[in-house]
Amino acid sequence: MLGDMHEDVERCVRAVQAKDDRFDGWFFTAVITTGIYCRPSCPAVPPKPENMRFYPSAAAASEAGFRACKRCRPDTSPGSPEWNHRADVVARAMRLIADGVMDREGLPGLASRLGYSARQIERQLTAELGAGPRSLARAQRSQTARVLIETTALPMSDIAFAAGFASIRAFNETVRAVFALTPTQLRARRAGAPAGAPGTIALRLPFRKPLNPDNLFGHLAATGVPGVEEWRDGAYRRTLRLPHGPGVAALRPGPEHVALTLTLADHRDLGVAIARCRRLLDLDADPVAVDDLLRADPVLAPLVDKAPGRRVPRTVDGAEFAVRAVLGQQVSTAAARTLAARLVTAHGEPVADPSGGLTHLFPSPAALADLDPERLAVPGARRTALTALVAALPGLDLGVGSDWTEARARLADLPGIGPWTIETIAMRALGDPDAFIPGDLGVRAAARDLGLPATPGALTARSAAWRPWRAYAVQYLWAAGDHAINHLPGKDLT
Structure with a gap:
């Protein structure tokens, strides 16, 4: 682990002298002769080692009396993985x-x-x-x-x-x-910088390279709920339920950054919206550490080498994703989207989107309390599961600060919530990088084609070598198949 890397002076000095952007966000370099702090990859001439001091966070460097470098802008580094x-x-x-x-x-x-x-x-x-x-x-x-x-102005x-x-x-x-x-x-x-459209905020989201956008944006676009999500003009767009009002985010992948355009009802929600979009796209991940471990398995190595830097597509709302996961039990992607769209039309909060086709926020747990499961075209067992989940959501923490073990246990106590649903929620809503779904049809098909054990128990035992990054192994296994979730909409696959 690199969590205490700032204490390894020799290693930090080497990273700074090499201007290695892989360590941006892992630690910050303060220079006692200038009173500034930088990211490791700062393009300025590296200071003498004896003048360097290392801190685990930008806040710590600021607390120590250093100011942010105007050239490398260390405060905009990717977050620590x-x-x-x-x-x-x-x-x-x-x-x-x-x-x-x-x-x-x-x-x-x-x-x-x-x-x-x-x-x-x-x-x-x-x-x-x-x-x-x-x-x-x-x-x-x-x-x-x-x-x-x-x-903004x-x-x-x-x-x-x-x-x-x-x-x-x-x-x-x-x-x-x-x-x-x-x-x-x-x-x-910044007086000469181009301004966005009135009412919008345009910014760039940094990430650690490599980043493969195919499965990330492909998955979000292919599973998007009509009215809440859409793919338009090369960007994934979705509505956001934020503390002070609704918002709309448009995320467009690029080789150096992800372009984010936000439309907010209240500018107080800017920081929250940015954090949720970063989490949605898993932009603070360390792809080098993940891929190095998975590449050590000769079965996964060709998949990693073919398209390194896969991220785990996550969510902006844990409760929303849990509901969608239950609706998606044992049905196709298209069927799951249709069921979720019905919920949105019946219980979602309308929003205005002058720039596209978004119409609603996904229903809140409070709005779903009035849900009549009999009106859903799903089997009785799934209606029972959905009703139980909706009733439990007000007291069930599936947010960014949740206790992953406790959340899994609480989900397991609900009727109709089995291992596939729990681990899918753990992977995409809770953000557990080691969540694993050996019973998933796509994972089992890929395992069979690759010569891996195909039964859930045997595959789970085999996956021990992929820990603690099994959620990323799932992305590579899914990528072995030809499915819309594996490529950007409209991308030429020939």
């Missing part, structure tokens, strides 16, 4: 902070969600990251403010409160401390 593949309290806390819980509920709310005291959360985050939850949230607010300053007072600052003074002081520029100077530096 640690927070996606770990299930401990620190990782859960980091996912919740990224989702804006500190701004909405403060430290008491964060601690309550995690089941720890505020003092324990403060101590654990500071010990591992060199910064407490308030400092980490402050760093996130700074980045949100920067995006709004550079991509909003007045600075509106930006301050949209980014989560309690006052204009705190906004000005924080921006100046973090970026060594005033908000007005930040905007002036």
Whole structure:
């Protein structure tokens, strides 16, 4: 693991001297002679090793008195993969902070969600990251403010409160401390940048290379629910249910970044929307670590070498995906989309989308409480499963800060929720990178064709060598078949 890499000075120095972008987000380099901190791949001439100091987070470097480099913009680095593949309290806390819980509920709310005291959360985050939850949230607010300053014409007072600052003074002081520029100077530096359409925010989402967009965007497009999701003009688009109102995200894959265009009802939701889109596309993954391990298996090696960098398509809403997973039990992709579309039409909240064909938010758990399962064209057992799930959703945490073990146990207690459904939810909603679905038809077919054991028990035993990245192994196994989820819509496969 690289989680404590900042403590390995020699290795960090080598990464900085090589300008190795694989380590962006893993650690940050502060330079004591200039008072700035950078990402490892900063294009500037590397400082002398004796002048380097290493920190596990941008917030820790800022807390130590360093300001962000204006050239490499370390505050925009991909997030650490640690927070996606770990299930401990620190990782859960980091996912919740990224989702804006500190701004909405403060430290008491964060601690309550995690089941720890505020003092324990403060101590654990500071010990591992060199910064407490308030400092980490402050760093996130700074980045949100920067995006709004550079991509919108909003007045600075509106930006301050949209980014989560309690006052204009705190906004000005924080921006100046973090970026060594005033908000007005930040905007002036970007004065020549092209502006998006009125009411939209356009930005770039960085990722670690390689990234194979085929299965990622192909899966989202092929399984998209009409009215909630669509593929239009080379972009995956979907509606978002956000804390302060609805939003629409358009995500377009590119070789250097994913282009994101957001339309928000309330700019306070910007940071949350970005975090959810990054999570949806698994952009903070470490594809080199994943592929190196899977490539060690001679059966998987050809699949990895053919198209490295596959990500796990995830979700922006755990409850939404759980409902869709139950609807998709033992039916085709097309049938699952049809069933979900009926739910959306009957119970979804209408939204306006001047730029496309999106019409609704996916129904909330509260809206589904009025669901009449008898009106669904599904077998009785699946109606029972759906009814039980909907009733359990208000007290079932399937969000970014969930306890994966507890969530699995709670799902297993519900009628009609078996291993396939539980592990599918664990893989795409909970974000467990080791979730595995040996009973999936596509996985079993690929296993059989590749000479792997085809029975669930034997395949599970064989998959031990792929841990802790079995969810990624599933993506490579699915890619062995010719299915729409494996390629971008309209892509020429000849």
